[in-house]
Amino acid sequence: GSLETKKRRFTYAEITKITNDFETILGEGSFGKVYHGYLDDNTEVAVKMLSPSSRQGYEQFEAEVILLRTVHHKNLTTLYGYCNEGNQIGLIYEYMANGSLEEYLSDSNADVLSWEGRLRIATEAAQGLEYLHLGCKPPRVHRDIKPANILLNDQFQARLADFGLSKTFPIEGVSHLSTGVAGTFGYLDPEYCQTFRLTEKSDVYSFGVVLLEIITSRPAIANTEEHKHISQWVDFMLAQGDIKNIVDPKLHGDIDVNSAWKAVEIAMGCVSHSSTPRPNMNRVVMELKECLAMETARKEGHRFGSGDQSGRMMTLNLTSELAPLARIR
Structure with missing residues (x-):
């Protein structure tokens, strides 16, 4: 109709x-x-x-x-x-038959999403957000990106939901809106909390937190006395060069390691404290599609020419403490 x-x-x-x-x-x-x-x-x-x-x-x-x-x-x-x-x-x-992503990241769920499944969901959610930021006229900011607002249909295709807090940029060329802080603790852009200046990069921060949860299956805020943020924990693990223990242990290492490095790198870029270095969603989608291609190729048993692959890892935009760890092959 x-x-x-x-x-x-x-x-x-x-x-x-x-x-x-x-x-x-x-x-x-x-x-x-x-x-x-x-x-x-x-x-x-x-x-x-x-x-x-x-x-x-x-x-x-x-x-x-x-x-x-x-x-x-x-x-x-x-x-x-x-x-x-x-x-x-x-x-x-x-109706979204498989409920929300949040249910699949909780400890109580017996169904473990594969690494490929996780990267696919991350890519699809990123595409939804990219559309809001870059495909809509005028552009829109969601303001409440979190696993509970990423729904999965019977084929496990991801859809962003809950646009009740979303804001439109009404005037061409306006880079931010000044507005009271709204969203969910743990996913809130620290810069937006301090300045009340809302931009698309505030959603990028929230998406980065979600991506870290998808990779690790840990909550945004740890259920411990310290209430550590997931990005601090990942930072700590990265400093030890420990990618295997960042990825959800329920996957038992059944992952393309380079795609895991790349996914973590994307997520950590998104959760930069300052909004300037955060990528836009267009870039995030592009990079996640590459992660997915790496994992799909591994599953199909193809190699992209392994020598070239490790070389390419070195040129990725890895922070200084990560650079020496790119030799994991």
Whole structure:
């Protein structure tokens, strides 16, 4: 159907029917509860209902509807429609059968994502973010990039979700917005926290933290007394030249080591304290695609010409303490 029918407005009665009277709860967020449902054509959907007690809820609901009515990308969640009837406010999305990335990075999950699977999810999430920053007119900043907001469909394809905090750069040529700090502790750009200047590079920082979590399966903030940030831990491990113990031990070393170095290098570039040295998402996508190609080639048993490969590692933009470690082959 046309765009309008795809983003249609549903009545509360229709929502009740879609969710079979709100029978199955998929999850609950700051916004409210999320229910499972089916449209008339049997399309599976997730229905997010705004809880009356959610203070910022309505503004976030509006931000999300406005954004998802105007943008379309394979790595952003699809909005089928919305309900805005009195105090019954809801959003109807495509159903993501494998839940969020957060669930796959937690210790309690028995399903271990392969290294290739992790790099693929990272690349797809990066593509969604690249589209928001560079493909949208005007560009947009997500402001809440974290594993809980990266959803996985039945094929494990990644989609960015939850655009309630997103901000648009309304004027051509404006490099930053001055705005109160919003987001999630552990993923917040330290520069944005100090200056209140929001730029695309604030999302890049958050993405870097997510990438470190994908590589290590450790939380952004350690559950220890020191509450160490994941980037400090990785920094400490790198200083010892210890790539094998940075990567999630559940992978048992079944990885292309050079692609692991490169992924860590990309992530550490993204989490630079100052925004200037952080890469843009276009560069991040390009580099992650190279990581994925290395790992795919290893799996298929091809070598890129191994001599040339280790030489290339030396020319990567590795920080000084990493340079001697590029000889790991």
